[in-house]
Amino acid sequence: MSETQVVDQGTEAYDVEAVRKDFPILERTVGDHPLTYLDSANTSQKPQVVIDAVADFYAHHNANVARAMHMLGAEATGAYEGARKKIAGFIGAADASEVIYTKNASEALNLAANTLGASLRPGDEVVISVMEHHSNIVPWQLVCQRTGATLRWFDVTADGRLDLEKATREGLVNERTKVVSVTRQSNVLGTINPVEVLAGMAHAVGAVLVVDASQSVPQMATDVQAWGADMVAFTGHKMLGPTGLGILWGRYALLEQLPPFLGGGEMIEVVRMEGSTYAPPPHRFEAGTMPIAQAVMLGAAIDYLEGIGMERIAAHEQQITAYALEQLAGVKGLKVLGPTEPVDRGGAISFELEGVHPHDVMTLLDSRGVAVRGGHHCARPLHDRFGVQSSTRASAYLYTTQHEIDVLVEALDYTRDFFTRPRTSSRTRRKAN
Known part of the structure; x- marks a missing residue:
């Protein structure tokens, strides 16, 4: 050919x-x-167009976002939030406020595990799979160790597919399950998992579905709402974008119920010595100076991908x-x-x-x-x-x-x-x- x-x-x-x-x-x-x-x-x-985008930002528009009330600050903030809108459209999010910037997919999954884990108790269960990247295993292990919840997992078949038949037979996802967290596409086997089916299993028992989509978002059209997922993590550097930038998408109704993950500037409403109140999502989960130029670079990568x-x-x-x-x-x-x-x-x-x-x-x-x-x-x-x-x-x-x-x-x-x-x-x- x-x-x-x-x-x-x-x-x-x-x-x-x-x-x-x-x-x-x-x-x-x-x-x-x-x-x-x-x-x-x-x-x-x-x-080259993505490489040029980050060079142009640093050469002509570099400033901190939200804090700097001058021309460069407005330009930087516009580019940063504009990239958030592009990302939201690229993955089928309902609104840009559902898109959270992190430093990589690992941090995005840690954010999901630690905020969802705040409500876990002994007797609760978290379900992952044996085909997960360590980034979707270790955070859940740590949370379960800290909370007393139990970690369980899907097995795989001999040909590398998720063994849904065995999971159903053994009642893997049940009334004790609070979170199901699986990969959309295995980074080893290449297997594409039926996240729509997994969403149905999780929601039937009142559990939340988290998806690691680091391998699939770069390769195929993504619609997080059609998947039925509650949170989706992926990374910029596998989709023509920069290192140092990950994304966590979450349903807004879920995000606004979750506690902060990191504390610092810009994730707050009011800070007093006696206590603080927190900004609404997504900024509640974006403490300190964020990867601004990297967000602009990812926006350029999305433009390139969508152009093809x-x-x-x-x-x-x-x-x-x-x-x-x-x-x-x-x-x-x-x-x-x-x-x-x-x-x-x-x-x-x-x-x-x-x-x-x-x-x-x-x-x-x-x-x-x-x-x-x-x-x-x-x-x-x-x-x-x-x-x-x-x-x-x-x-x-x-x-x-x-x-x-x-x-x-x-x-x-x-x-x-x-x-x-x-x-x-x-x-x-x-x-x-």
Whole structure:
């Protein structure tokens, strides 16, 4: 198939080569090899227009928001709150006041866990899944340890799907459940979870549904209201935006009932020595100087994504994922973790290469210009569930080409041969000489 790929009947062709020209880093080389960047589930690369947006802010509009009553302060505040409106529209929020800025998705999930956890008591239960990123495990562990609540979790099937049948049979979500917190898309398996179904399960027993959407928001159209979720966390740096910025969306009726997470400037109404009153959401949860330039940068990233169209980006990812799964199936000794069919799965593909440690795979691939990730990908319990210590992960995005998948496969064949071919000992070589 041509690298100019038709993503859907009735839409214009998706010209991946034209998209790639917007990303200066993709012109890099690694030694004599062109960079083949297949680590976008870890962090995405940035188009020039997004890089320019942050430079322009610092060069021409830099000031603190809300506090500075001068021209620059008004410009900075307008850009900061304007980005909030863009984010709200991008994810289908009812209003921009439902969008909270944090420093990353981990902080967003900690905010959710600690504010929702304020009402947990012994006997209450929190339900997560074994496929969660550590950011959606550890905060709930800490809250349960502090409150006496019990942490329980969904298992996964052998092919990496959420085991809803087992959960229903065992009554995992029940009248004691207060919070269900799950990933929309696994950062290891690529599995896309049915959050609408999970919302129904949670709400049927009066529980709140929290969704970690860090992997899915960059890749496909998002409608948090249609999901039926109560809170959704994601991060800027995986969707062409900056590091240092995360987002927590929450239903306003829920947010206004929750206590502050951090104390400081701008999250208050009135402060007296005897006590304080707090601002309404979202500012109640935004203490101190926030990541202002990063918010502007994320707004520019959303403009770029919407300019291409999330439906076209998702279709491109599906094509690349299908092609990658097909080509990887031909690599001798390679086993994919999770779904091997491009159905209800994203572009993160984790795998084992028989006889070769993932760190060795990653290192040798890097020597040939191929950037992947090796390790447990901040999902140790999931690797334990599949009985593997770690894995190698290749992940695509809107700028990934089929040629790059071919380069990956060729590099994996080289890696397998390098580590499995017979070795001649130094003693044998000396005798031969």
